[in-house]
Amino acid sequence: MKHQIKKRNDPNQADHKMRRHLKRHNITKHFKMMKFIFPILMMLIMTAVTIGVLNTVLYGADVETLEVIGRNIFVGLFLLLLFVYMYIFKPHILFDKKHMLMLTIIYLIVIIPSQFLANTSFIWLLPYTLLGMIIALLIDEGLGVLANLVVTIIIVITGNLDISFMLFFIISGSISPVLTSMAKERQKMFYVALYMMAINGALLVFKSILGSSNGFEILTENMIYVLLNPALAVIVTYGSLPLFETIFNLLTPFKLLELTNTNHKLLQRLLLEAPGTYHHSQMVANLAEKAAMDIGANPLLARSGALFHDIGKMKHPFNFTENQNANNPNDQLAPDTSAEIIINHVSDGVKLAKDHKLPKEIIDIIREHQGDAIVYYFYHKAKEHSDGFVIDPGKFKYNGPKPQSNEAAIVMIADCVEAAIKAQSPSDRTMEKITEVIREIIKIKILDYQLVESKLMLKELVIIEKAFIKVYNGMYHERIKYPEVIV
Numbered sequence: 427m428k429h430q431i432k433k434r435n436d437p438n439q440a441d442h443k444m445r446r447h448l449k450r451h452n453i454t455k456h457f458k459m460m461k462f463i464f465p466i467l468m469m470l471i472m473t474a475v476t477i478g479v480l481n482t483v484l485y486g487a488d489v490e491t492l493e494v495i496g497r498n499i500f501v502g503l504f505l506l507l508l509f510v511y512m513y514i515f516k517p518h519i520l521f522d523k524k525h526m527l528m529l530t531i532i533y534l535i536v537i538i539p540s541q542f543l544a545n546t547s548f549i550w551l552l553p554y555t556l557l558g559m560i561i562a563l564l565i566d567e568g569l570g571v572l573a574n575l576v577v578t579i580i581i582v583i584t585g586n587l588d589i590s591f592m593l594f595f596i597i598s599g600s601i602s603p604v605l606t607s608m609a610k611e612r613q614k615m616f617y618v619a620l621y622m623m624a625i626n627g628a629l630l631v632f633k634s635i636l637g638s639s640n641g642f643e644i645l646t647e648n649m650i651y652v653l654l655n656p657a658l659a660v661i662v663t664y665g666s667l668p669l670f671e672t673i674f675n676l677l678t679p680f681k682l683l684e685l686t687n688t689n690h691k692l693l694q695r696l697l698l699e700a701p702g703t704y705h706h707s708q709m710v711a712n713l714a715e716k717a718a719m720d721i722g723a724n725p726l727l728a729r730s731g732a733l734f735h736d737i738g739k740m741k742h743p744f745n746f747t748e749n750q751n752a753n754n755p756n757d758q759l760a761p762d763t764s765a766e767i768i769i770n771h772v773s774d775g776v777k778l779a780k781d782h783k784l785p786k787e788i789i790d791i792i793r794e795h796q797g798d799a800i801v802y803y804f805y806h807k808a809k810e811h812s813d814g815f816v817i818d819p820g821k822f823k824y825n826g827p828k829p830q831s832n833e834a835a836i837v838m839i840a841d842c843v844e845a846a847i848k849a850q851s852p853s854d855r856t857m858e859k860i861t862e863v864i865r866e867i868i869k870i871k872i873l874d875y876q877l878v879e880s881k882l883m884l885k886e887l888v889i890i891e892k893a894f895i896k897v898y899n900g901m902y903h904e905r906i907k908y909p910e911v912i913v
């Protein structure tokens with residue numbers, strides 16, 4: 427005891443501990459600082475190009491040097507505002523290299539022609555609608571609104587434009603990302619173009635009424651351009667989206683919807699090679715979509731993740747209950763070999779998904795849908811046949827990680843619920859029994875700590891439970907018995 431106390435108070439050891447702590451602290455600090463390098467570099471590129479183009483436009487124009495410097499500082503300050511906004515409200519975008527690179531590319535595509543067109547008769551063709559649309563679809567709707575605000579102010583102030591242009595571009599450009607984010611299918615972008623044309627037309631009428639005495643002239647000369655602007659924006663967005671989706675392997679709402687189409691090559695293969703798994707996945711998708719919708723998660727991501735979650739079972743389809751008839755290959759195998767095949771369906775699925783270039787978010791759901799749970803059936807079977815030997819539960823565990831997103835956690839629960847309810851005999855599938863099974867599965871997942879790394883809250887688990895019950899209610903509700911008709 428004395429020795430222990432002495433050891434604890436040893437100044438050399440305390441010093442060593444302190445140094446170790448400081449070293450770790452410095453390394454952490456160093457890594458924290460490192461993550462700023464890429465976003466700062468991107469912001470510097472945006473600022474440098476904007477100032478470079480601005481000075482080219484101003485070159486030869488009758489502008490005093492001091493004013494040029496003032497306009498350059500103004501550009502820097504407004505882009506700093508965009509940086510600060512992202513740091514406070516959207517750090518996941520700021521520190522994501524893919525998103526920052528995309529933002530820089532989109533910004534440059536918009537700002538360069540805008541600065542050249544600002545003081546010409548093509549001013550109404552400035553691609554501000556395009557900016558909001560593409561950012562809303564590829565990155566974030568809120569960022570689309572703010573980026574439009576920053577770009578508009580930079581163009582109007584540095585180009586010395588009339589303040590009414592600023593109001594026009596801010597109103598129209600703020601509506602465009604909001605409307606775009608509501609369009610869940612590619613075809614609906616056509617309606618976004620129509621709405622934007624109507625809004626732009628109305629704004630131009632207001633501007634000409636409230637503006638100068640030559641209002642009618644402004645209206646007739648510019649109407650065609652303000653209507654053409656959103657139409658061109660939709661065409662360019664429509665055309666460039668597949669390019670961005672492919673280069674950056676992005677998951678846009680459009681791409682998600684395409685993935686939920688059962689004509690996908692992998693899903694068609696699943697139907698032929700593992701039909702039981704295919705039908706199981708369809709049901710898991712129905713459950714997951716409804717639950718995700720009810721808790722405010724991404725229902726399309728949950729649905730498509732559920733459709734693909736078990737594609738790895740195609741490697742050994744008959745080792746999985748849902749594809750078996752009379753023969754069960756596991757009867758001829760040692761329990762740990764069966765468990766290995768079962769466990770490997772996750773890594774096999776991830777590999778297959780990568781080979782078919784499925785988006786990262788779907789691959790994550792495949793990888794996480796079993797967490798690090800134990801394959802209990804084969805673990806118990808191994809224990810029963812152990813002849814007194816100790817069985818290592820680690821051999822029967824999935825490799826994880828646990829679900830990191832709400833969608834992955836929902837797929838995990840829906841997967842177990844569907845399998846458990848299907849295992850019941852059809853006569854037992856009453857709503858009381860189904861409710862009991864759903865509650866039990868959720869309880870098991872909580873107690874097994876499988877949901878701790880997702881962001882699911884307890885109240886959301888209650889909503890998920892109710893959503894599942896609603897789906898099963900729709901399937902198994904008692905049919906109304908009509909009185910027999912006596913002829």
Ligand SMILES: [Fe+2]
Pocket residue numbers: 706710735736841
């Ligand atoms: Fe499954």
